[in-house]
Amino acid sequence: MPGERAALEDQHTAAQAKYLYDPSGNVLANALRNLDQVDRKLHSPDAIDAAMAQGGRQLLTLDTSGERVKAAVAVGNVDTAEQVAVFTPGFTSTVDGSLKGYDQDMYNLQQHSQNLSARYGDQGQAAAVTWIGYEAPQTADVLNPDKSVASDGLAKIGAQKLDGFLNGIGAAHNASGQQLHLTALGHSNGSLTTGIALQHDTPVKDAVVFGSPGLDINSRSDLKVPEGHMFSEWSDRDPVPHLDIAHNFGTSPYQGIFGGELNDIQQLSTGDATGVDGPHHITHEHGQYLDDKSTSQYNMASVVAGRPDLAVRHVQPWEAPVPPPTSGQPIPAPPGRDPQPPPR
Secondary structure: OHHHHHHHHHHHHHHHHHHHOOOOOOOOHHHHHHHHHHHHHHHHHHHHHHHHOOOOEEEEEEEOOOOOOEEEEEEOOOOOOOEEEEEEOOOOOOHHHHHHHHHHHHHHHHHHHHHHHHHHOOOOOEEEEEEEOOOOOOHHHOOOOOOOOOOOHHHHHHHHHHHHHHHHHHHHHHHHOOOOEEEEEEEOHHHHHHHHHOOOOOOEEEEEEEOOOOOOEOOHHHOOOOOOOEEEEOOOOOOHHHHOOOOOOEOOOOOOOOOOOOOOOEEEOOOOEEEOOEEEEOOOOOOOOOOOOEHHHHHHHHHHOOOHHHOOEOOOHHHOOOOOOOOOOOEOOOOOOOOEOOOO
16 A cells, blocks of 8 residues: 555645645635645555454455545454455445444454354355445535535445456455355445445345435346345434435335335334344434444344344334233224224
8 A cells, every 4th residue: 555655645735735835826726626636545555554454354345536535444353254244334424434433343343243153154255345346425515516425426436346346356256266145234325325236236145234315226126136125224303214205215125104105114123132043123213224243233143144133123113012902992003093982
């Protein structure tokens, strides 16, 4: 990475010169923006170095072109691991600002998946990748129709890159003869990017989307993921799944939202629950799905470990058991139906 860092330093020096010297005597606004952009890019190698210094990491991709640095960092050895997860984050994610936290999340997930695989799976090694291989939408671009989080433009560009990355992992495993169980994880706008990528042929065997605004699909058959292996998570205070009221991002992956009719995308619990390895805690907010020792993380780890049957399913309101009627009280009814007269 020294070569990339040196190139970025040269860019920074050139941008700084444009900012400091202007023959007209005016500070150019675009020069200031360019200086800020290059300055942020210059901090990205520091974030990557900090992650690599943790040990047990692989730098799988590094791209310094464009407005922001793109990178993919793995916890564990992707080349030799049988259970591999690729996590795509969403809105506001950057290498310089987000890699540190996501790398810790992937470490926790990798450890949890590894433990489940050792105790209840095939004892295969696990690896988890933070893939910031695309330029995710940023707050400053909300009103830019080409880059806004309300558009799928950047997600489509990212999906092409993610598709290539996933297939690259598959090709490497095929060449070495190493078995591969590949899981795609997508959060927020990253779930949209993942959903678009999974409409193409990839080696992905399981996928979990969480805090998702949509997947740009009309039906489950649009996703080239084996039947029964597509999952979703939605925390109770997360507003993002509700935001796409016009269904610009296709049919919702959640049955509890109007227009969400994808019954074969199984929704997993984010509430307090007990898994095979003990109790796990509830998550409420959009940014909490990967919290360590949470039910949502346990469910992802179960899927990554190749044991989705161990995951805790979300109970939809219409699936909740109806309590027995009390004498003299109306008989409770499922949502949308009238209570029945009390029993005699």
